Amino acid sequence: MTGPVVFTSYYHDESNDDGFQWEFRCDRCSTSYKSPFQQNYYSRGRGALRVLRDLFGDQVKAIDKISNAAESYSNHWGGSSSGTKDQAFSNAVDQVKSDFRLCAGCGSWVCDRICWNEHVGQCTRCSPLAAHQMAQAQAEARGSQFRDAAYQQDWVGGQHDPSTPARVNCPTCGADTHGGKFCGGCGTALDTRTDCRGCGHQVPPGSMFCTNCGQQQ
Secondary structure, eight states, X not given: OOSOOSSOSEEEEOOBTTEEOEEEEXXXXXXXXXXXXXXXXXXXXXXXXXXXXXXXXXXXXXXXHHHHHHHHHHHHHSSTXXXXXXXXXXXXXXXXXXXXXXXXXXXXXXXXXXXXXXXXXXXXXXXXXXXXXXXXHHHHHHHXXXXXXXXXXXXXXXXXXXXXXXXXXXXXXXXXXXXXXXXXXXXXXXXXXXXXTTXXXXXXXXXXXXXXXXXXX
């Protein structure tokens, strides 16, 4: 294969017996660009001669001579490492290169269709498109206004007690809770803390003694 492709690090060979074609992808956005299909006339001619030989057999000995000569020539020049395929690849690179641009701002090659700002002459990372910047700014402002408006509303409405430790399920029946002081499934109090019988200090659930005065619970 000929020298490296300067405008992308990813390209894929999609050639077959009928001809040559490659896919090139933009390193920035992965957009795919395919080179025009180039016919492999040597391979097609060899196939046609094989068909004639199968049809006429020994009746046309000249076909065998032509076919053998074509096979030898095609095998020498039409293989995967041949000058024919190298030239086809070189042509494909030249044909697709016009779809890519070199940004002087960051030194990166990018595709012209998606990643290039034609008005500025730089890639869209160095000089984003004005319409994209406007849309992004509007989306950020809209989100900020939504948050400000939401903060002005009362989302508690007496249904939630901020002083009660939140629980996502009932300690008794395991049902999901949706705020409030009691379970909607079995009525168990969701706040399992108790007050010390001696000093009134709050005692964590399961404690045998008060952590404030030592009174047994």
